[in-house]
Amino acid sequence: MTAGSSAPIGVFDSGIGGLTVAHAIIQHLPNERIIYFGDTARVPYGPKSPDTVRRYSREIAGFLVAQGVKTIVVACNTATAHALPTLQEEWEVPVIGVVEPGARAAVNATRSGHVGVIGTAGTIKSGAYERALRALRPSLRVTARACPLFVPLVEEGWVDHDVTRMVAREYLEPLREAEVDALVLGCTHYPLLKTLLAEVLGDDVRLIDSAEETARETSRILRERGLEAPASAAPVGGHRFFASDDPLQFLQLGQRFLGDVIEGVQVQTLG
Ligand code: DGL
Numbered sequence: 001m002t003a004g005s006s007a008p009i010g011v012f013d014s015g016i017g018g019l020t021v022a023h024a025i026i027q028h029l030p031n032e033r034i035i036y037f038g039d040t041a042r043v044p045y046g047p048k049s050p051d052t053v054r055r056y057s058r059e060i061a062g063f064l065v066a067q068g069v070k071t072i073v074v075a076c077n078t079a080t081a082h083a084l085p086t087l088q089e090e091w092e093v094p095v096i097g098v099v100e101p102g103a104r105a106a107v108n109a110t111r112s113g114h115v116g117v118i119g120t121a122g123t124i125k126s127g128a129y130e131r132a133l134r135a136l137r138p139s140l141r142v143t144a145r146a147c148p149l150f151v152p153l154v155e156e157g158w159v160d161h162d163v164t165r166m167v168a169r170e171y172l173e174p175l176r177e178a179e180v181d182a183l184v185l186g187c188t189h190y191p192l193l194k195t196l197l198a199e200v201l202g203d204d205v206r207l208i209d210s211a212e213e214t215a216r217e218t219s220r221i222l223r224e225r226g227l228e229a230p231a232s233a234a235p236v237g238g239h240r241f242f243a244s245d246d247p248l249q250f251l252q253l254g255q256r257f258l259g260d261v262i263e264g265v266q267v268q269t270l271g
Pocket of ligand 1: 013015018044047075077079123151186187188189
C-alpha cells in the first residue's frame with residue numbers, strides 16, 4: 001500500500017459534480033491534499049451499464065493509487081452504486097463511497113420514517129440507496145425516482161430556470177404525493193438544484209446532501225487508521241486536478257464549485 005499521513009486523498013467522479021464532495025472534504029480537512037479525477041471524456045455514467053461503470057471506476061482507482069493516494073473517495077453516486085464493493089476488494093487503501101453516508105444522514109433527518117431518493121437511472125435501478133437505508137433502519141419506507149434530465153440541466157447552468165422547475169415538478173410529484181419528509185439528493189449534481197428543489201417540495205421536506213456526511217466519514221476513517229495529515233503539512237493550494245477531456249472546460253465549470261482552489265487542470269486519458 002502506498003500510504004502515509006501526508007499522502008493525498010484521491011477523489012473521483014464521472015465529471016465535475018464530485019467537486020461538491022471535494023469541496024466538503026477541503027472544508028472539513030484543511031490539512032489534507034486532494035487529487036481529483038473527473039472522467040469528463042466518458043461522462044455521464046448515469047445511463048451506462050453497471051459493467052461499464054465498474055470498468056471505468058477500476059481504471060480511475062488504479063490511476064489514483066499509482067499517484068500514491070492514501071484513500072479513495074468515490075464522489076459519484078452511480079460509481080458508488082455499481083463499483084464500491086469491487087474497488088474495496090481490489091485495493092488495500094480504504095475506499096469510501098457516497099451512498100452510505102447519504103443514507104445515514106437521511107435516517108437521522110426523517111421524523112416520519114418515509115424517505116425519498118432521487119438519482120441517475122443507474123443509481124436508482126441498482127437499489128443501492130434502498131439497501132443502505134434499510135440496513136440502517138429496516139422499518140423505513142423508501143420512495144425512489146430517477147431524474148435523468150437534472151444532470152444535463154445543471155451542466156447547462158440552468159439551476160434557476162423555468163424549464164428545470166417544470167421538470168422538477170414532474171419528477172417530484174410522486175414524492176410529494178407520497179409525503180416523504182427527507183429527500184436524498186443521490187447524485188453529485190443535485191446539490192446545485194437545492195434552492196429550486198426546496199421551492200418545489202416546500203419547507204417540510206429536508207434535502208439531504210451526502211457531501212458533508214462523506215467528508216465526515218473520510219475524516220473518521222483517516223483518524224481510525226492513523227492516516228491524518230499532520231497540521232504542519234497544511235497545503236496552500238496543493239490540490240491537483242485531472243480530467244480525461246478538455247481541461248479548460250473543466251477549469252471553467254469547476255470554478256463554479258470550488259472557486260480558485262482549482263489553479264490548473266491536467267489531462268489524463270484512461271482505457
Ligand atoms: N456523478 C454522477 C452521479 O453522482 C452524475 C453524472 C453522471 O451521470 O455521470 O451519479
